[in-house]
Amino acid sequence: MKLHWMEVYGDTSMQGLQKTGKYLTDSQYYSCLLTYHSTRPDFWILCTRILNINDTFKYLLAIRTYAISPEYFVAMYKAFDEIQKNRIMFNIVSGDIHPSEKSIDDIIFGKENFDTIEKRLDYTNEWIKKVFSILDRQKQVRPEIVMSGSSEKTLQTASLFADYNLCMLNEYRQDKKKFQKNKNRMVCVGMTIRKSYEEAEKFVDNIDCKTDKKWSIFGTEKQILEEIDNLEKDGVTDLLIRNHRGDHQFELIHHLVKKYNKSFKKEN
Numbered sequence: 001m002k003l004h005w006m007e008v009y010g011d012t013s014m015q016g017l018q019k020t021g022k023y024l025t026d027s028q029y030y031s032c033l034l035t036y037h038s039t040r041p042d043f044w045i046l047c048t049r050i051l052n053i054n055d056t057f058k059y060l061l062a063i064r065t066y067a068i069s070p071e072y073f074v075a076m077y078k079a080f081d082e083i084q085k086n087r088i089m090f091n092i093v094s095g096d097i098h099p100s101e102k103s104i105d106d107i108i109f110g111k112e113n114f115d116t117i118e119k120r121l122d123y124t125n126e127w128i129k130k131v132f133s134i135l136d137r138q139k140q141v142r143p144e145i146v147m148s149g150s151s152e153k154t155l156q157t158a159s160l161f162a163d164y165n166l167c168m169l170n171e172y173r174q175d176k177k178k179f180q181k182n183k184n185r186m187v188c189v190g191m192t193i194r195k196s197y198e199e200a201e202k203f204v205d206n207i208d209c210k211t212d213k214k215w216s217i218f219g220t221e222k223q224i225l226e227e228i229d230n231l232e233k234d235g236v237t238d239l240l241i242r243n244h245r246g247d248h249q250f251e252l253i254h255h256l257v258k259k260y261n262k263s264f265k266k267e268n
Helices: 013-026 041-049 070-082 117-137 151-160 167-172 197-205 210-215 219-231 251-265
Strands: 001-008 031-034 059-065 090-093 145-148 162-169 186-195 214-221 236-243
Touching: 001 251, 013 031, 013 041, 013 251, 041 059, 041 070, 059 070, 070 090, 070 117, 090 117, 117 151, 117 197, 145 151, 151 162, 167 186, 167 210, 186 197, 186 210, 186 219, 186 251, 197 210, 197 214, 210 214, 214 219, 219 251
Parallel strands: 001 031, 001 236, 031 059, 059 090, 090 145, 145 162, 162 186, 186 214, 186 236
Antiparallel strands: none
């Protein structure tokens, strides 16, 4: 199983991303997901600036299809690939708009094409087809694509165009068969590691958003490794790991991932 890191609560300045990169390379993560928000600096540009040729993980950048044209996306990807090959992949999302974002409210022309999730899903389907047609025409290698979501339309689009489908742990457990059409099934989990199961559960139970527990795995290092093994037996091919807000012991997660990856390589 490939393990990926999702940077949510860490320092995402250039200096912070460089520090995180050292952890990710040392622990041998496959990728690091950086999310999108219309009011934040662009991670694609920041990652290009701090790119370290000695790092081994890939930047997994979230892309909202309505925020960038297929033509410009391809141009950006080709430029990054010239700097260092095989260091970037993309999480293509139709876009759940955060209440604090107003980027669609005053979009220049075409607001009626993006004002519902269904319309954005339709647009995403056409967007990715256009991206691949440009890449193929230019004989450019396609990047790895992750598509988030659990709707039938998203799963169908992912099965046609994406290398991975991404969903939350509770969604996968509710209906595993639903995701079988996708070759690589990436599941997102919140991870908490402590010296005892009770200590870990107490932390998770005190999280402000109580529903987060549904997609969390927690316990001792040994218990977490057993959970990962069980998820792999259940058909999960990739695990996207994030910590919870206020969990300052996230280095325990990186230590576990390093241990898991070393063990995995010995077995293979």
